[in-house]
Amino acid sequence: MPSRSIRLNGTTVQADYESAGSGSSQSSEQLLDWLRNRQSQRGPRFGCGLAQCGACTVLLDGAVTRSCVRQMHTVADGAEIRTLDGLADGRRQHPLQRAFVELQAAQCGFCVNGMVMGSLGWLEGRIAAGNTAVPTEQETKDFLSGAAPDNTRNYLCRCGTHTRIVAAVRAAAKEMTG
């Protein structure tokens, strides 16, 4: 069985993955299942398996990635993956985590992995590009709706915690850019 060596939340891990076929007909198990079932990650969650809802979001080499449709054979050896499980710096939570708790920006909390990890990649990307402005409410809403120039992926929340999530992302952005 083929395997992958991945830099997961700063630690190198290695595990097999299931695969069938070869060349252009190759298919393999999803990154989401590999992370959850072989690396015990709880942050990325199965919501749809269709890249439509965002619950499975991770950062793959810094890029916001829907792990439910990403097959393992397309993930390069040595790739760097960040998940919600490794977001806190030791016992100190990331500004996004703190803001979501402080503003009580969840009900069931199943989807928030997507908003946290997606916003993390988005905000870090803005900052890296030299844009340290706190995104406006509309920019944040558009990002989370997949209606931003730099993101066409929608995030879904069914409990209706949207206004708090937008506020939490902006509060964290203020801290991250400050």
Added chain:
Amino acid sequence: MTTVAKPSRRQFLAGAGVLAVAFTVGNGVAHAGTPDGIVRIDDSAGEPDQSWLVLTEDAITVYSGKVELGTGIQTSLTQIVVEELRLRVADVRYVQGDTLLSVSQGGTTGSKSIQNGGVQLRQAAATAFAELRRRAAAALRVDARELHAADGVFRARGRSVGYGRLLRTGSSVLPLDTAAPVLAPRDYRVVGTSQPRVDLPGKLDATFAFLHDIAPPGTLHGRVIRPPGRNAHSPVIGDLDRAQAVDGFVTLVRHDRFIGVVAATEWAAARAASPSTGITVTWSDGPAMIPQAELPTALRDPENQYATVVEIDDGVDPLFAAAGTVLTAQYFTPFHMHATMGASTAVADVRSQPDPDTGIQATVWSGTQNVTALRGALAGLLGLQPTAVRVIYEEASGCYGHDGVDDCAADAALLSQAAGAPVRVQWTRQDEHGWEPYGGAQAHDMKGALGTHGITAWSHLNYAPTANSRPSAGNPGTLLAGALTGLLPDPLPASSVDTSGRNAPLTYAIPQRVEARLIKSFETIGPASPAPAAPLTYRIPRTTALRSLGGFSNSFANESFFDELAHAGGHDPLRLRIDSLPDPRAVDVCRALLPAWNRRPKGGDGVGAGVAFHQYEVVNAYVATYVEVHVDAATGAVRVDRVVVAHDCGLVINPDGLRNQIEGNVVQGISRTLKEEVHYTGDAVTSLVWQSATPGAAYDVIRFNEVPSIETILLDRPDQPAWGAGEPTIGTIGGAVANAVFAATGVRVRTLPITPDKLQGGTA
């Protein structure tokens, strides 16, 4: 993933001392001094719905059938316990929804956890406090009336004793003392304050284990291959050899129309179940359901009805006959999904022999709202006694009612029984959207009479599909897997009162007639029979309890039609509501909207405001909602810009938690009003995925940039009982939005969802 501890015997707590209070009639017996030193409570002679509050030196534990469904109920219940025990801060452990360790208080449904569970729990805590006080008085040799308790310590005459010491020895099992004094609301220090959710930190750092994270050692993975339509039959399986060649394939399971595969991994199961890489199944077409486009007509067709229920008849016919102006209108709302974020998941471990210690042969982990009912239904499905089945609740994603979780548990149970190993089943999104039981489509015939001062008579004829197909303990046919194995569901209910008829009656002081025609979900054994005919043949998709049940559709019709009458009579819609409401608390929530209403946009130019009111279930929380919309003149697209909700659910336990619930109701309500509709063709549901960038027959829900600002006005009533808030608000949203759309455009939309095509070019 986490592993799960081996089930233990019915043991509550280890330790030398224990104080246990039974919520209902306490027949329990404490067994202390057992050889292993463990205190046990035997409540086998107790009530079937017993729950317990247990205090030891180390912990406060609630054993309860009420479960956390992602609404923050644990936080609010903890506030109640902490308050009555005079503890400012304390953790309360919950052992919830486990048929071995706790018992059901009924289900966790209908926005009732605070209302029912909270009241019982407060009295249990008060009972425990009274016992602690009695012990403290004895320990300090003072009269109990001299004692002052705060933060876990009793004090009197300069002496003190902590709760821990009082709990170190002695076992008491107490019945609920309904006379135990409870704190006066003016003395509350914890209740009424915004306490942060106890579960959120773990959900934000991924240490919280959802149901989806449960996997006992050796767990296999299962997939169920569904029929192409509700009524498809006679499956023929092909290409089994291809499935068998998939690495990790374990077994194929077939019982009539229930077909599943079990494999070592999720990916292997998916490949074995896929028609491109695994088995193929060909089906014979069954009868089509009532065409979706014909539902408004078909629900009104007596051929599709099995019963008529007159809920209220105030003798309105003479009032209509005498009225100068009589209006009629027809409303319709489509099938809606719960559409939970995490596809339904379950793990089942069904053994060939019962555990010699516990007698448990099947253990099932589920996000069910009712562990006891699911246990009974699963027992029948597996051919076991209910006592041999243990159902353990684990938190899944928010459900908003009876969604796919119970059915998924049955899938896992059947597959585990066949495989002889624990099996985890995680539905696909297409399974969830296509096979969860839905909230029913409803049609409404409204009739109202106008007099000089307002509405003088009212009639509401409600065409109501059954609103509940929850698992019933005696019938495995109530589970999807049971039905696919050839069993029949329960007969359709004899009444829709307070289910799909919920909030059909008005609470305005208007003589009214409320009648329901009950719709056949499936073919029955006779024209007026509620009993399913074999083979099971659906006329409409299977329907059940979805957030507020009929409250959403009925209040949409009522509050829209009230507006129609107000406008026809030249009345201000909000003031006519205020003038028509006899209950001062109802008037107060409506009056709370006046500041917004008095500054509302003038309307008619694409921008408008509307209001709606209802009292949830006619006797619970009062909600009045103000909505502003903007309707794009060119496209007809509706955008909700502002929502103000005035809410009275009695005593407010946790203001921020309450606001969060109200906001969630608003957002989901707007989504259901503007976007949501289950689509089907023939007997097959076609809205199988979320809406994506490409519009089509998907299940479209609201996006972040479509959510308005939401203001909540909480009318706290510390002297009144606390009512639930998980459902009341959603029922006001449809009417308030439709009324705002009318104000903005002059177009009255009577059929949900209010999609752009209904408003294109439609300004009056």
